[in-house]
Amino acid sequence: MKKLLSLTAAAAVLAAAGVAGASAIQSREVLRIVGSSTVFPFTTAVAENFGAKTRYATPVVESTGTGGGMNLFCAGVGMSHPDITGASRRMKVSEYRRCQDNGVTDITEIMIGFDGIVIGNAIQSPQAELDRRSLYLALAAEIPAPVDAQGNALVTESGALLPGASFSQVAGYSCETIVANPHTRWSDIDPALPNVTIEVYGPPPTSGTRDAFVELAMHYGAEEVDCLHEMAASDGDRFEAIASRIREDGRWIDSGENDNTIVQTLANTPTAFGIFGYSFLEQNADRIQGATVGGIEPEYDAIAEGEYPISRSMYVYVKNQHADVVPGLREYVTEFTSEEAWGPFGYLAERGLIALTDTHRAEEAASARALTPMDGPPVE
Numbered sequence: 001m002k003k004l005l006s007l008t009a010a011a012a013v014l015a016a017a018g019v020a021g022a023s024a025i026q027s028r029e030v031l032r033i034v035g036s037s038t039v040f041p042f043t044t045a046v047a048e049n050f051g052a053k054t055r056y057a058t059p060v061v062e063s064t065g066t067g068g069g070m071n072l073f074c075a076g077v078g079m080s081h082p083d084i085t086g087a088s089r090r091m092k093v094s095e096y097r098r099c100q101d102n103g104v105t106d107i108t109e110i111m112i113g114f115d116g117i118v119i120g121n122a123i124q125s126p127q128a129e130l131d132r133r134s135l136y137l138a139l140a141a142e143i144p145a146p147v148d149a150q151g152n153a154l155v156t157e158s159g160a161l162l163p164g165a166s167f168s169q170v171a172g173y174s175c176e177t178i179v180a181n182p183h184t185r186w187s188d189i190d191p192a193l194p195n196v197t198i199e200v201y202g203p204p205p206t207s208g209t210r211d212a213f214v215e216l217a218m219h220y221g222a223e224e225v226d227c228l229h230e231m232a233a234s235d236g237d238r239f240e241a242i243a244s245r246i247r248e249d250g251r252w253i254d255s256g257e258n259d260n261t262i263v264q265t266l267a268n269t270p271t272a273f274g275i276f277g278y279s280f281l282e283q284n285a286d287r288i289q290g291a292t293v294g295g296i297e298p299e300y301d302a303i304a305e306g307e308y309p310i311s312r313s314m315y316v317y318v319k320n321q322h323a324d325v326v327p328g329l330r331e332y333v334t335e336f337t338s339e340e341a342w343g344p345f346g347y348l349a350e351r352g353l354i355a356l357t358d359t360h361r362a363e364e365a366a367s368a369r370a371l372t373p374m375d376g377p378p379v380e
Contacts, residue, residue, distance in 0.1 A: 028079040028326060029057055029326075029327055030056075030057040030058070030059060030060055030326075031047075031056075031057075031059035031060070031083050031084065031326055031328055031329060031332055032059065032060050032062075032082040032083055032084075032326075033047065033059050033060065033061045033062070033082060033083065033084040033085070033086070034061075034062045034064045034068070034069040034072050034073065034082045034084075034085050034086075035062075035063075035064060035065075035066060035068075035069030035070075035073075035084075035085035035086030035087055035316075036063075036065060036066040036069060036086045036087050036088040036207070036208045036209070036314070037063045037065060037088075037203070037207065037209070038086075038088040038115060038208065038209050038276075038277035038279065038280075038314065039066075039086030039087065039088055039112070039314055039315075039316070040061065040063040040086065041279055041283075041351045041352070042086070042112065042113075042279075042314075042348050042351060042353055043059075043061050043084070043086050043316070043336075044061045045341075045347060045348060045351055046332065046335055046336045046341055046348070047059040047060075047061050047332070049335060049341065049347065050328070050331070050332050050335045053335070054328065054331055054335075056327055056328035056331060056332075057327075057328070059328070059332060062082075064206075065203070065204070065206040065207045065208070066086075066087045066088050066089060066206070066207060066208025066209075066211070067205070067206035067207065067208070067211075068206045069082075069085035069086060069087065070085060070087065070091065070092075070095045070098075072085065073085035073099070073104070073317060073319065074095055074098045074099035074102055074104055075102055076102045076103055076104065077102075077103050077104055077319065077321045077322070079325075079326075081104075081319070082319070083318070083319050083322045083326050083329055084316060084317065084318050084319065084329075084332070085316070085317050086314070086315070086316050086317075087208050087314065087315045087316070087317065088115065088207070088208030088209050088211075088212060088277065088312065088314050088315075089208040089211050089212050089215075089312060089313075089315075090109075090313065090315060090378045091109065091315070091317060091378050092378070093377040093378065096374070096377040096378060097377065104319060104321070105321070106319070106320040106321050106373045107317055107318065107319065107320065107373060107374050108317070108318040108320055108333075108367070108368060108371045108372055108373060108374070109315060109317055109374050109378070110315060110316045110317070110318065110333070110336070110337070110364055110367070110368045111313050111314070111315055111356065111360075111364055112314050112315060112316055112336070112342060112353065112356075112364075113313075113314055113342060113348070113353045113354050113355050113356055114303055114304060114311055114312070114313055114314065114354040114355075114356070115277045115278050115279065115303070115311070115312055115313075115314050115352075115353075115354060116277070116278040116298045116302075116303040116308050116310060116311045116312075116354075117209060117212060117213050117216065117217070117275060117276070117277065117278075117310040117311075117312065118275070118276055118277065118278055118280070118281045118290040118291075118298045118310075119135070119200075119273055119274075119275055119290065119291040119293065119310075120266060120273065120274050120275075120276065120281055120288045120289060120290045120291065121266055121270070121271075121272065121273050121274070121288065121289065121291070122266050122267055122269070122270045122272075122287070122288060122289075123285075123286065123287055123288055123289050124270060125270045125271070125289075126194065127289055127290075127291060127292070128193070128194060128273070128291035128292070129192075129291065129292050129295070130193075130291045130292065130293055131221070131224075131293060131294050132216075132217050132218075132220045132221035132224065132293065132294065132309060132310075133221045133224035133225065134186075134189050134190060134193060134221070135217045135218065135221050135293075136217070136218050136221030136222045136224075136225070136243065137181075137183060137189045137221070137225075138181075138183055138186060138189055138198050138200070138251070139181075139198075139200060139218065139246055139247060139251070139252055140181055140218060140222070140242070140243070140245065140246065140247060141180070141181060141245040141246060141247040141248060141249075142178050142179065142180055142181060142242055142245065143173065143178070143179065143181050143182075143183075143225075143242075144173035144174055144175045144177070144178060144179075144225060144227055144228060144242075145157075145173065145174050145176070145177040145178070145179045146167070146170040146172075146173055146182065147170070147171060147172055147173065147174045148165075148169045148170070148171050149169075149171040151172075151174065153174065153177060154166075154167075154169055154170060155179055155182045156179070157177060157179050157180070158179070158180050159179050159180035159181060159182035160182070161182065167183075167187075167188040167189075168191070172226065173225050173226070173227060173228075174227060175227035175228060175230075175231055178242060180249075181247050181249070181251075183198060183251075184197060184198060184251070185197055185198060186198055194271075196271040197251075197271065198251040199251065199253070199269070199271065199272040199273070200251065200252050200253070200272070200273045200274065200275065201253050201255045201262045201265050201266070201272060201273070201274040201275070202246075202252055202253070202254065202255060202262075202274065202275040203254070203255065203256075203275065203276075204254040204255070204256060205254075209275065209276065209277060210246075210275075212310075212312040213275055213310065214243075214244050214246070216309070216310045216311070216312060217293075217309075217310050218243050218244060218246070219240075219243045219244070220309070221243075222239070222242065222243035223243075228242065228243065255274070260280070262274040262275070262276050262280075263276070263280055263284045263287060263288055266287075266288050267287045267288065273291070274288075277352070278290075278298055278300075278303060278352050278354070279351055279352025279353065280352070281298060281352070282351070282352035283351070283352060293308065293309050293310055294309050296308045296309060298310075300354055303354050304354045304355070314353075316336065318333060318368070318371065320371045320373060323371055330369075330371070333368050333369060333371070334369055336368070337361075337364065337365040337368045337369060338365075339361075342355060342356075342361065343355060343361070
């Protein structure tokens with residue numbers, strides 16, 4: 001009888017939420033969490049502590065990538081859809097609208113802390129000293145044509161060096177011609193960089209880490225090329241297209257949503273680099289190291305204070321329409337926003353989470369525990 005009443009209550013709540021059809025209503029006694037591979041260690045750690053400390057079952061946590069998690073989260077309300085998703089960037093306006101269109105109309109956004117995006121390599125290799133301009137010139141699919149001191153192009157539009165030309169002659173870049181990225185070695189960009197093949201293992205297009213890397217590294221790096229800086233002011237759409245597209249000629253290798261795979265690859269490939277969240281560097285410091293970016297080490301304090309150039313906020317999104325249907329959702333949010341978990345000396349700090357300030361944490365905790373809904377699409 002108790003279970004029958006529970007299902008009846010669930011049916012009423014879901015019907016009120018606008019779920020079409022009885023097929024959406026199923027019994028589920030465990031929280032389901034999806035989302036970012038970078039946020040995954042944090043949602044998992046909270047799930048394990050939550051399961052150990054409370055009367056509720058340990059939540060099921062899946063690493064689907066930020067984009068994949070948003071697709072699942074925004075697909076609808078009901079027991080076949082996840083309750084929470086983690087994101088290594090803020091929800092996009094298009095994702096918010098998709099949620100609304102599918103009846104996911106009551107969402108709480110929780111900023112959980114900060115993370116740095118690391119460009120790492122094997123611990124036995126020399127530590128690299130990079131900047132965002134070099135990252136753009138190494139990893140963009142297309143770049144302005146390299147030119148010599150007289151302004152003459154040194155490569156063809158397909159990116160091949162012209163007869164007699166070499167990268168040692170590069171004096172600048174011309175946006176009059178946009179060419180396929182001609183750089184095959186880091187030293188092609190700057191003789192001070194390693195004289196090794198450009199080989200970077202990074203997250204796929206569904207990843208929030210990749211989105212953040214494009215915005216924080218590629219875009220800023222492109223603006224440090226003189227003619228692209230001018231283009232950003234005069235033709236923003238063209239600039240974004242040139243600055244955003246990552247090369248697909250084998251220099252960048254998509255490595256799936258599991259950052260541990262990248263770490264293992266780097267340990268076995270001394271000349272390669274990988275892109276991943278700071279927490280994975282923290283957990284694998286015996287095998288990999290982070291490059292400096294603009295002379296700044298990817299360290300806790302530098303990220304927390306905004307000095308490290310490739311830093312971003314991380315989020316958790318809660319489907320409030322499931323709060324009275326799936327047991328433990330409110331309590332999981334309370335555990336996540338406890339000082340024991342996300343405080344500067346909490347167990348998530350041991351996993352690499354960089355805490356919000358005391359005041360910001362208190363504000364986020366109050367909003368999260370009240371399940372305060374978003375009042376409109378995020379500002380991009």
